[in-house]
Amino acid sequence: MKTTLILCLVAFVVGDDKYDSSHDNIDLSEVLGNERLLVSYTNCLLDKGPCTPEVKQLKDKLPEALETRCAKCTDKQKTAGKQLVKEVKQKHPDLWKQLVSKYDPSGKYHKSFEDFLKN
Template sequence: MKVVLLTLCFALGVLAQDQYESANDNFDISEVIGNDRLLHAYANCLLNKGPCTPEVKQVKEKLPEALETRCAKCTDKQKQMGKALAQEVKKNHPDIWKQLVAMYDPQGKYQQAWKDFLQE
């Protein structure tokens, strides 16, 4: 669901106390959005189809919690990056979007919460 790519937004964070670490909040999301090869590589990591960079591996580890909590521990910057990535993938890479949703939300239990989150 829309969440999945939200993961890429935290591209990036190691769990801190109340929020994910903001050390990578300066990550240039436009670099991923504008580069199909990079976007596919990140998606392959999330889908267990390819190797992971350390940043995306951290995202992958935090994804289940982020989905459950509607990204409650995400910084504002991470939420902004996640929304941008989710919108890009859903619109321009629907095949990847479907795979991510099937893997991370197969029962659709996060669908409404993430729909609301992405429209905030």
């Protein structure tokens, strides 16, 4: 959510230690500045539309990333995830609410996620 897309478009796993960093250079401004693209990616994360392979990988790893506070994320993925979340929360609160409803319906990760965003 908490990341991204969208969170996060930043968490892709290959190994056991860290998420795959091959997509760390995604242009976040392109995603955040393109309403159609942002909605499309969000729809994938919400099971409301098709997924690109990259967003599908994110979607598959998002629950683990939330549970572990992104423990396997690279520094670049953490930074990008924080940027995405802050932007979506601020500029697209309706999308954010839908993501939270799907990935943290009970509020289980709320406090730890807010702490993660502060660091």
